[in-house]
Amino acid sequence: xxxxxxxxxxxxxxxxxxxxxxxxxxxxxxxxxxxxxxxxxxxxxxxxxxxxxxxxxxxxxxxxxxxxxxxxxxxxxxxxxxxxxxxxxxxxxxxxxxxxxxxxxxxxxxxxxxxxxxxxxxxxxxxxxxxxxxxxxxxxxxxxxxxxxxxxxxxxxxxxxxxxxxxxxxxxxxxxxxxxxxxxxxxxxxxxxxxxxxxxxxxxxxxxxxxxxxxxxxxxxxxxxxxxxxxxxxxxxxxxxxxxxxxxxxxxxxxxxxxxxxxxxxxxxxxxxxxxxxxxxxxxxxxxxxxxxxxxxxxxxxxxxxxxxxxxxxxxxxxxxxxxxxxxxxxxxxxxxxxxxxxxxxxxxxxxxxxxxxxxxxxxxxxxxxxxxxxxxxxxxxxxxxxxxxxxxxxxxxxxxxxxxxxxxxxxxxxxxxxxxxxxxxxxxxxxxxxxxxxxxxxxxxxxx
Amino acid sequence: xxxxxxxxxxxxxxxxxxxxxxxxxxxxxxxxxxxxxxxxxxxxxxxxxxxxxxxxxxxxxxxxxxxxxxxxxxxxxxxxxxxxxxxxxxxxxxxxxxxxxxxxxxxxxxxxxxxxxxxxxxxxxxxxxxxxxxxxxxxxxxxxxxxxxxxxxxxxxxxxxxxxxxxxxxxxxxxxxxxxxxxxxxxxxxxxxxxxxxxxxxxxxxxxxxxxxxxxxxxxxxxxxxxxxxxxxxxxxxxxxxxxxxxxxxxxxxxxxxxxxxxxxxxxxxxxxxxxxxxxxxxxxxxxxxxxxxxxxxxxxxxxxxxxxxxxxxxxxxxxxxxxxxxxxxxxxxxxxxxxxx
Numbered sequence: 131x132x133x134x135x136x137x138x139x140x141x142x143x144x145x146x147x148x149x150x151x152x153x154x155x156x157x158x159x160x161x162x163x164x165x166x167x168x169x170x171x172x173x174x175x176x177x178x179x180x181x182x183x184x185x186x187x188x189x190x191x192x193x194x195x196x197x198x199x200x201x202x203x204x205x206x207x208x209x210x211x212x213x214x215x216x217x218x219x220x221x222x223x224x225x226x227x228x229x230x231x232x233x234x235x236x237x238x239x240x241x242x243x244x245x246x247x248x249x250x251x252x253x254x255x256x257x258x259x260x261x262x263x264x265x266x267x268x269x270x271x272x273x274x275x276x277x278x279x280x281x282x283x284x285x286x287x288x289x290x291x292x293x294x295x296x297x298x299x300x301x302x303x304x305x306x307x308x309x310x311x312x313x314x315x316x317x318x319x320x321x322x323x324x325x326x327x328x329x330x331x332x333x334x335x336x337x338x339x340x341x342x343x344x345x346x347x348x349x350x351x352x353x354x355x356x357x358x359x360x361x362x363x364x365x366x367x368x369x370x371x372x373x374x375x376x377x378x379x380x381x382x383x384x385x386x387x388x389x390x391x392x393x394x395x396x397x398x399x400x401x402x403x404x405x406x407x408x409x410x411x412x413x414x415x416x417x418x419x420x421x422x423x424x425x426x427x428x429x430x431x432x433x434x435x436x437x438x439x440x441x442x443x444x445x446x447x448x449x450x451x452x453x454x455x456x457x458x459x460x461x462x463x464x465x466x467x468x469x470x471x472x473x474x475x476x477x478x479x480x481x482x483x484x485x486x487x488x489x490x491x492x493x494x495x496x497x498x499x500x501x502x503x504x505x506x507x508x509x510x511x512x513x514x515x516x517x518x519x520x521x522x523x524x525x526x527x528x529x530x531x532x533x534x535x536x537x538x539x540x541x542x543x544x545x546x547x548x549x550x551x552x553x554x555x556x557x558x559x560x561x562x563x564x565x566x567x568x569x570x571x572x573x574x575x576x577x578x579x
Numbered sequence: 580x581x582x583x584x585x586x587x588x589x590x591x592x593x594x595x596x597x598x599x600x601x602x603x604x605x606x607x608x609x610x611x612x613x614x615x616x617x618x619x620x621x622x623x624x625x626x627x628x629x630x631x632x633x634x635x636x637x638x639x640x641x642x643x644x645x646x647x648x649x650x651x652x653x654x655x656x657x658x659x660x661x662x663x664x665x666x667x668x669x670x671x672x673x674x675x676x677x678x679x680x681x682x683x684x685x686x687x688x689x690x691x692x693x694x695x696x697x698x699x700x701x702x703x704x705x706x707x708x709x710x711x712x713x714x715x716x717x718x719x720x721x722x723x724x725x726x727x728x729x730x731x732x733x734x735x736x737x738x739x740x741x742x743x744x745x746x747x748x749x750x751x752x753x754x755x756x757x758x759x760x761x762x763x764x765x766x767x768x769x770x771x772x773x774x775x776x777x778x779x780x781x782x783x784x785x786x787x788x789x790x791x792x793x794x795x796x797x798x799x800x801x802x803x804x805x806x807x808x809x810x811x812x813x814x815x816x817x818x819x820x821x822x823x824x825x826x827x828x829x830x831x832x833x834x835x836x837x838x839x840x841x842x843x844x845x846x847x848x849x850x851x852x853x854x855x856x857x858x859x860x861x862x863x864x865x866x867x868x869x870x871x872x873x874x875x876x877x878x879x880x881x882x883x884x885x886x887x888x889x890x891x892x893x894x895x896x897x898x899x900x901x902x903x904x905x906x907x908x909x910x911x912x913x914x915x916x917x918x919x920x921x
Contacts, residue, residue: 182918182919189680190680190684193676193677193680193681196633196676197672197673197677198673199640200636200639200640200669200672200673201669201673203640203643203644203647204643204658204665204669206647206654206658207643207647207654207655207658207659208658208662208665208666209659211655211656211658211659212655213655214647214651214654214655214658215651215652215655215656218647218648218651218652218654218655219651219875219876219879220879221647222644222647222648222649222651222875222879223648223879223882223883225644225647225648226641226644226645226647226648226649226883227644227883227886228644229637229640229641229644230641230886230887230890230891230894231890233637233640233641234634234637234641234894234898235897237633237634237636237637238631238633238637238894238897238898238901240633241629241631241632241633241634241901242630242901242904244629244630244919245626245630245917245919246630246904246905247917248917249905250904292651294875294878294879295875295876295878295879295882296878298878526655526659526662527659527726528656528659528660528662528726528727529659529662533662533663536663536666537662537663540666540670544670544673544674548673548677551677551681555681555684555685558685559684565918
């Protein structure tokens with residue numbers, strides 16, 4: 131593996147690590163804000179204790195999300211200097227706007243929320259967590275506008291030896307980016323919903339703080355059910371957009387080799403990329419692939435053989451990633467529906483087996499998110515900007531093998547250590563449960579108003 | 580033409596404000612173990628920066644993002660040429676961030692003393708590295724048509740190291756003054772006296788830095804051709820002297836304000852001297868990265884100017900509001916009673 135390969139591995143590893151923390155932040159910020167809103171409206175102390183308990187876990191997770199994000203911005207220049215030179219004119223803008231418009235808000239108001247409990251009015255304090263939630267999602271929008279441009283480059287011309295922006299509105303209304311944003315945020319909400327469901331289930335199984343965790347469970351079930359449905363619906367439209375803008379990615383996602391009209395979908399499929407065919411194709415739903423890809427049963431689906439070998443992504447990771455993600459997505463819809471049913475019938479405690487399953491399901495939405503990004507990023511290869519710039523032409527010229535080796539090993543060690551510490555702290559505080567005593571806070575805040 | 584100049588000014592302002600704001604966090608981090616004599620005092624020190632350090636760090640992200648958007652070629656070459664230095668910077672900033680957050684989460688002396696060391700490193704290393712990096716930018720990179728001829732060892736040349744030392748001392752004094760304003764009792768007095776003691780080596784290094792800059796860089800060329808600009812370094816020197824004056828009068832907030840101004844104008848002195856270069860070539864000026872040969876297109880610069888002129892003032896407004904909310908000093912009572920405190 132050379133400088134290019136190791137740089138790619140490093141970007142993938144640091145990105146994947148960063149993305150352990152981001153999806154939970156996207157969803158849990160909203161859930162905590164929702165809990166605090168209910169406290170604000172009802173004055174019910176249970177909601178305050180919920181806010182503090184889930185808020186603590188939110189913060190432990192948030193810390194690593196923020197610090198690992200800087201790495202992503204820096205690496206574009208450090209490892210991908212040729213990319214940055216070539217597309218910085220258009221790609222740099224959404225990153226700079228993200229920092230100015232969204233990340234400032236998020237970072238400033240998280241401080242207000244953590245330290246402001248007794249310093250500002252309850253209304254302003256509630257507003258600060260909603261600003262954090264909003265800004266976090268706004269951050270995702272600008273980052274995905276940047277990533278969406280790499281997937282479907284719009285609003286630029288090739289001039290002066292680089293890609294120059296000529297239409298800012300095209301950049302920010304890029305349908306690929308907006309669909310990806312929609313799909314991503316609700317995927318993040320799914321992570322948060324299952325996180326809250328799983329930890330609540332763990333405590334409910336131990337008859338610990340039953341009232342508080344039943345309330346948390348119900349909120350997460352509602353949030354999760356709505357989100358998982360939206361993941362699928364937006365995902366479906368996103369697929370059509372992928373087909374339109376990135377035919378090679380879609381062909382790899384479904385391991386389609388030959389172009390076909392009214393193509394069927396094989397539920398059982400084993401790709402055989404070496405021979406440019408599928409080793410097994412069985413349990414076929416007629417015309418399904420055409421419906422899925424074009425919302426039209428007779429549409430033509432492009433096969434990989436229509437494209438030169440040098441323009442095709444690796445099939446196996448993209449295919450498996452997509453299947454895994456979609457399979458998990460359906461599992462999440464069913465599970466959250468069942469959780470919703472139980473909590474509306476108030477029969478959560480009568481299903482201990484289901485609660486146990488929920489505890490073990492906590493990692494699954496994380497995995498689904500990672501798989502989704504494997505589909506998105508590996509599926510875009512061999513391009514770093516689809517159809518415009520190849521990944522192999524994007525790496526920094528000045529970079530040496532020893533530099534990338536040092537940085538890669540350094541990242542693995544540091545991130546490994548931080549990951550272990552973070553998971554240890556999350557488990558410690560998740561198990562500990564909510565603080566009983568919030569009276570100190572109550573007295574003081576009443577005096578303050 | 581005009582938009583490149585606007586972005587050069589913004590670029591300089593973003594870096595200067597970043598150093599002014601994160602500088603006292605670095606300084607507080609370096610001093611935490613020395614000023615804080617027990618766990619409560621050490622907690623007070625990190626809690627004085629608690630509500631604001633996150634937002635302060637975003638100025639760095641924005642400075643980086645602005646370099647990327649407005650001067651992509653400079654962004655690409657600066658970041659790839661300084662690869663290992665930036666890697667160390669990233670690691671130390673990551674350690675700094677998590678050590679604030681994680682230190683208080685386990686109630687064990689061993690755990691906390693490990694994170695106290697991390698807090699020191701997270702303050703010292705970025706301060707030094709930023710100084711070394713900017714020293715080398717002022718001096719120019721050894722680059723020509725064939726690319727970059729430097730290395731991490733090359734960056735540690737005497738001028739780079741002096742600038743690194745200057746940044747460390749600036750931020751130490753800045754952090755000590757911030758602590759003197761934001762704490763009470765013994766901690767406050769110790770912080771003020773440490774600031775006064777550290778001010779002497781700071782003055783010495785600042786004098787050496789000024790002289791060395793005259794000798795080793797072309798920073799003063801702009802001042803010689805346009806003496807009016809000398810106001811920036813003059814204010815830097817005056818505000819540096821004012822720190823000591825205010826300290827003697829026990830006017831701590833004024834001393835801290837003077838320290839803010841010192842950092843802004845020291846960075847400003849370098850940036851004004853660079854113009855129109857972003858990174859000069861120390862080999863041949865024709866390979867220097869300037870605001871003209873490394874900028875984005877006019878269209879992008881106009882869009883980014885509109886965004887910056889709308890949103891940067893908004894950011895400044897709500898940041899001022901937040902600093903006002905948390906303007907009171909942090910006391911022992913605060914960190915013991917507030918369960919959310921670090």
